[in-house]
Amino acid sequence: MLALPAAPAPPRRRQLLVGTSFAAAASAMVVGGMLALYMQIRDNNGGNTVTWLPKKVVVNEVAANTMLITILSASLLVQWAVYAIYRGDRRHTGYALGLTATFGVAVIVCQARIYNDMGIKVAEGPYGPLFYGISGTFLLLTIIGLGFCVVAALRALGGRTSGADREIVSATALWFHMLSVVFCFVWFVLYAVK
Amino acid sequence: MTMTTSPAEIHAADAADPAVRPYVAPTGLAAWLTTSDHKRIGRLYIGFALLLGLATAVVGALLNLERLDSGKVVLPDDSLAQMLSLYRVGFAFLVVVPLLVGLAIAVVPLQVGAQGIAFPRAAALSFWTWLIGSGLLIGAYAANGGPGGGEREAVALFLSAFTLVLLALITAAVCVATTVVADRAAGMTLLRAPALAWTGLVWSAGLVLSLPVVLGNVILLAVDYRYGRSLFQGNVGIAKYIDLAIRQPQIYLYAVPVLGIVADIVATASRTRQTMRGVLFAGIGAAALFGIGVDIQASLNPDVREQFLFVVASLAFVLPVVMVLGWCGLALKNGRVKATAALAFAMLSLLLLLAASLAGALTGFKGLDLVGTTWENGHFNLVLGSAVLGGVAGVFHWWPKLSGRLVSDALAKLLVLPALGGVVLISAVELIMGFADDVPADRLKETGSDFGNAAGVAGLVGQLLLLVAVLGAAGLLLRAAKGGDAAGDDPWDGQTLEWATPSPAPVANFAEGVVVTSPEPLFDLKHAAGKDA
Numbered sequence: 001m002l003a004l005p006a007a008p009a010p011p012r013r014r015q016l017l018v019g020t021s022f023a024a025a026a027s028a029m030v031v032g033g034m035l036a037l038y039m040q041i042r043d044n045n046g047g048n049t050v051t052w053l054p055k056k057v058v059v060n061e062v063a064a065n066t067m068l069i070t071i072l073s074a075s076l077l078v079q080w081a082v083y084a085i086y087r088g089d090r091r092h093t094g095y096a097l098g099l100t101a102t103f104g105v106a107v108i109v110c111q112a113r114i115y116n117d118m119g120i121k122v123a124e125g126p127y128g129p130l131f132y133g134i135s136g137t138f139l140l141l142t143i144i145g146l147g148f149c150v151v152a153a154l155r156a157l158g159g160r161t162s163g164a165d166r167e168i169v170s171a172t173a174l175w176f177h178m179l180s181v182v183f184c185f186v187w188f189v190l191y192a193v194k
Numbered sequence: 195m196t197m198t199t200s201p202a203e204i205h206a207a208d209a210a211d212p213a214v215r216p217y218v219a220p221t222g223l224a225a226w227l228t229t230s231d232h233k234r235i236g237r238l239y240i241g242f243a244l245l246l247g248l249a250t251a252v253v254g255a256l257l258n259l260e261r262l263d264s265g266k267v268v269l270p271d272d273s274l275a276q277m278l279s280l281y282r283v284g285f286a287f288l289v290v291v292p293l294l295v296g297l298a299i300a301v302v303p304l305q306v307g308a309q310g311i312a313f314p315r316a317a318a319l320s321f322w323t324w325l326i327g328s329g330l331l332i333g334a335y336a337a338n339g340g341p342g343g344g345e346r347e348a349v350a351l352f353l354s355a356f357t358l359v360l361l362a363l364i365t366a367a368v369c370v371a372t373t374v375v376a377d378r379a380a381g382m383t384l385l386r387a388p389a390l391a392w393t394g395l396v397w398s399a400g401l402v403l404s405l406p407v408v409l410g411n412v413i414l415l416a417v418d419y420r421y422g423r424s425l426f427q428g429n430v431g432i433a434k435y436i437d438l439a440i441r442q443p444q445i446y447l448y449a450v451p452v453l454g455i456v457a458d459i460v461a462t463a464s465r466t467r468q469t470m471r472g473v474l475f476a477g478i479g480a481a482a483l484f485g486i487g488v489d490i491q492a493s494l495n496p497d498v499r500e501q502f503l504f505v506v507a508s509l510a511f512v513l514p515v516v517m518v519l520g521w522c523g524l525a526l527k528n529g530r531v532k533a534t535a536a537l538a539f540a541m542l543s544l545l546l547l548l549a550a551s552l553a554g555a556l557t558g559f560k561g562l563d564l565v566g567t568t569w570e571n572g573h574f575n576l577v578l579g580s581a582v583l584g585g586v587a588g589v590f591h592w593w594p595k596l597s598g599r600l601v602s603d604a605l606a607k608l609l610v611l612p613a614l615g616g617v618v619l620i621s622a623v624e625l626i627m628g629f630a631d632d633v634p635a636d637r638l639k640e641t642g643s644d645f646g647n648a649a650g651v652a653g654l655v656g657q658l659l660l661l662v663a664v665l666g667a668a669g670l671l672l673r674a675a676k677g678g679d680a681a682g683d684d685p686w687d688g689q690t691l692e693w694a695t696p697s698p699a700p701v702a703n704f705a706e707g708v709v710v711t712s713p714e715p716l717f718d719l720k721h722a723a724g725k726d727a
Contacts, residue, residue, distance in 0.1 A: 013376040015312050022368040022399070026406045033407030033488065034414060037435075040494060041425070123422020130425065133417040137410070 020171035024178035027141050031182050034134045035189045041126055049194050054124045060117040064191035067110040068183060071142075074103035075180040078173040081152070085169045090156055093169065097153040100176065104146045111139050131190060138179075138186055145179055148172040219701075230318045231701050232311035233596050236300020238321050239366075240589055243293035244668045246328060247582065248661060250284045253277060254620065255657040261650030276340035279433060280332075282440045282574060283340075286448055287359050288328045290578045291401075293585040294451040295366045301592050302370055302394040304692035306387060307379025307710065309702045312372035320365040327358030341433035349429045353416040356436070360409045364402060371398035379691065381710040385471060388690040388713070389461065390588075392475050393454025396482035400447045407488035408439040438491045442554050442570070445577045446511050447485030452547055452584030453478045453518045456540040459591050460522045462688045463537045464529020467714055470521060477517030484510040500560055508558030512551040519544055534686070535606030539587030542614050546580035553625060562629075569628020572621045579617030579660070586613065586667050594681030598698035599674040606670055613663035619656025623649050689714035 042052050053059075081096035114135070122132045152172045155165045220228055229235060257277055303311045311317050334340065334355055339348020374395040378387065384395075415435055418425040426435060438444060457478070461468050468474075484507065490498055498504055522544065531537075553573045557564050564570070586609075593601050627649055684693040694716050695704055712718050 013378075015372055015376040018376045019313055019368055019372040022371050022402050026364050026368070026402045029403055029406035030410045030413070033410035036407075037411060037414060040491075121421070122417065123424050126425040128424070129414060129418035129421060132421075133414040136417070137413060 014167055014170075016167045016171050017174065020174050024175055028178055028182050031134065031137055031141070031186065034130075034137065035185055038130045038134060038189060041130065045126060052127065053194060054120050054127055056119050057124070057127070058117050058119050059191060059194060060114045061191060063110045063113045063117070064187060067107050067114075068187045070103050070106045070110065071176075071180050071183045074100050074107070075173075075176050077103060078149075078169075078176040081156075081169050082173045085156055085166050088162075090159065093156040094153060097149050097156065097169070097172070100172075101146055101149040101153070104142055104149065104176075107142050108139060111135060134186065134190060138183065141179060141182070145172070145175045148175050230310075230314035232303050232314060232317060233300050233699060235311070235314075235317050235321050236296045236298075237596055239292050239296025239299060239324070240585075241668075242325055242328075243289050243296060243585075244664055244671075246284065246288040247293070247664045248668075249332070250281060250289050251657050251661040251664060253281045253284065255654055255661070257281060258620075258650050258653035258657055261653060273338075275342050275433075276335055276338070279341045280335045283331070283356075283436070285574075285578050286440050286445065287356075287363070288331070290448050290581045290585070291363055292324060294397075294448070294581065294588075295363060295370070297455070297585060297588045297592070298370045298390070298394040298398070298451065299366060300596055301588070301692060302391050303373050303377065304595065304695065304699055304703055305391045305690055306374060306377060306382060307691045307704060307708050308373055308377035309704060311369050312377055313369050316365055317369040320362045320369065323358050323365070324362035327355050327362055330355035331359060341429065341436065343429055349432070350416070350419060353412055353419060353432070357409065357412050357416065360405050360412065364405050364409070367398035367401040367405075370394045371402065374398075379708050379710050385475065386710060386713045388454075388692075389457035389474060389478065390451070390454040393451050393457075393478050393482075396479050397447070397450045397454075400450065400482040400486050404444060404447060404486045404488045405439075408436060411435045411438070434494065438488055438494075440574065441490075442487065442557060442573060442577075443485055443490065443507050443511060444487030445574060446551070446554070447482065447487065449547055449550075449577050449581035449584070450478070450481050450485055451588075452543050452581055453481055453514070455584050455588040455591070456522060456544045457518060458690070459534075459536050459540040459587060460525050462591070462686045462690075463532050463534060464525045465532065465687055465689075466525075466529040467689075467717060468525055469528075470524065471713060473517060474521045477514040477521065480517070481511065481514035484514065499558075499565060505558040509555045512548070512555055515544070515548045515551050519548060532687070534591075535601075535603050535610065536587045536591035538607060538610045539583050539590065539613070542610065543580045543583035543587060546576060546583060546614075546617055550576035550580055550621075564628050567628040568624040572624030572626075572628055575624065576617065576621035579621060582660075582664070583613055583617060586663075589667070589671065591686070592692070593671060593674060594685045595692055595695075595697050595699055597671075597675050597678075598681055598696075599678030600681045600685060601670050601674040601678065606667075609663050609666045609670075612659045612666070616656050616658075616660030616663055619652055619659065621656075623652045623656065684716070689717040691715060694719075 045052050077096055078100040081093050081100065084090075084092035084096055115132075118131075120128055122128045148168070149172055152168045155168060219225065226234060226238065229238075257274075260274065299311055299317055303309075330351060334348050334352035335343075337343075337348035337351070338345040339350075339352040341352070343349050343352070371394070374384075374387065374391050378384075378391075384392065387395075412435075415426055415432055419428065419432075423429075426432065457474055487507070490504060490507065522541070550573060553569075553576060556562055557569065557573060590601050590606055593599070681697045683695070683697050685697070686693070690713075691704075691708065691710070692699070694708070708715070
């Protein structure tokens, strides 16, 4: 058998980050498709908030706006974690990831508050299933982000601040950036345009 | 160990340490159940996709039996629509996409010189999720739970099972795409990657961008169905909202790997250095781009079919297929061609895909009134039939590398005609009937058919021929695995990296890293060795 010229195994080209990029794109498309369907069905039902929204619905806009600010802030904080881990600063990496996770939990709390104040069931007209389906999917993506954050924090705090362990922090950051961008659209469609 | 370390790498590291007890790999069934070796995962996908292909052909045969005597023979009235749905959903998501995903998982890491697939456990998880999802999907249809089904729990099961199938295929696509982007050998730029590897990347990216949209629809359907059925008309609306996944142009995306498979087989068979790789890669990339069809939710917006963009999208897919066909013609003309069964299957699949793209182009013309007729079924069969032929070509071509055994080329050539005849018959009959405004089988009783028994008989014969071909292909693969001739490392005189490793390829694929300096590293090596001699 002919032997090809040998070479040392090439360094991993940020496999986790690349994989997370594809997963983030897929997740964004799930929510994007749902928002498109929401707009289409809203349009088919009169296309304005008077005809579209159930009469007794209460959309807590304060909580929604807080969610937007919180998720954008989490996106900034997680970038601090990336900066810290690339400098080998475990303590600040831990702070940054801890704060990011806290902000992620705050997003979930805001969403729970919105659900609590809604005053309608899931089965309420065409609006209910769409609202709960889209916001629930976003909630699930946020929980996945929290999982990412916890694993990255455990690795960083355990002293693993090189190679693939840095990469997981970058991947966590990418996930939170995706969440921020996606939520901007969710906020605009579900809470601004309604 | 990092999150992405593969078992092969762990074992290699352990072997170098005398203090570590030698690793004993599981054997037999346990090896298959616990594997994270991409070759085995790929073979599992291929094997079960072919098995489900047989089941789908049987469903197709039953639907054609129904055409005999215009829908009064075999199936009860309320199951016709579900059988048609099972045929279409099954053909796409239980046969074609998993067959081609399996081939990509098995072959692409070898082609790019990687030691394994990216995220091997996720790839294994994707297979088992897909298999369980497929079983539940078929179970849901059997329990009257498909789109339009009357059994509430079974309909909920259908939605859950379809979610599992979609999640599994998206996960597999992420693994393949990441492998191509992140794990290529030193010196292998994307333009130097083999055609199937490039196709694996653009196809997977297409799946990652389009299947989640279908998944989003299914999640909303499930939420609505579980909590009140106020939005999508309960079970009745389901078909409408998953329709985008099994219609033109989205079905083109499922067949895109055919282009990469054909190009690699042609390149190997021609046994010469290939030129104009940019044209080939541009064609394949354009095919993946034009195949993304989730933006055209035509069943939700019938008007979209009359829009200029839809007509352009319908026409556009012809161009990349012609580009790849032209490239293949040039390669065969300039090469010293060695005709194999894989080459025959490959070229026929490409020609069928060209015919499918031309048929699809006609669908866009409003004046022909082809929408809603059997023309669309015929087109669907032609696109996915060509993908099955391309998939079988790929399996025959790379099977020696995966199993270490040669498939009998003479016997494989005997399957070419039944396979071609099958796809042509099941497609052509419905295309012709579509021109005469005949309707699909589930609406036969409303309108009757002008073609009567002839169409049913022709379609039935086509399905049986396809059944024979798939059964024959599966039989040949099993026969080769059990007692075929040893393949040797490079049975086809190949040019790309996968032929530079032993057959069957070891768990870690390559003993050591390699450097690539051209698109045909093995070709370079053979010619350098020839000059030295």
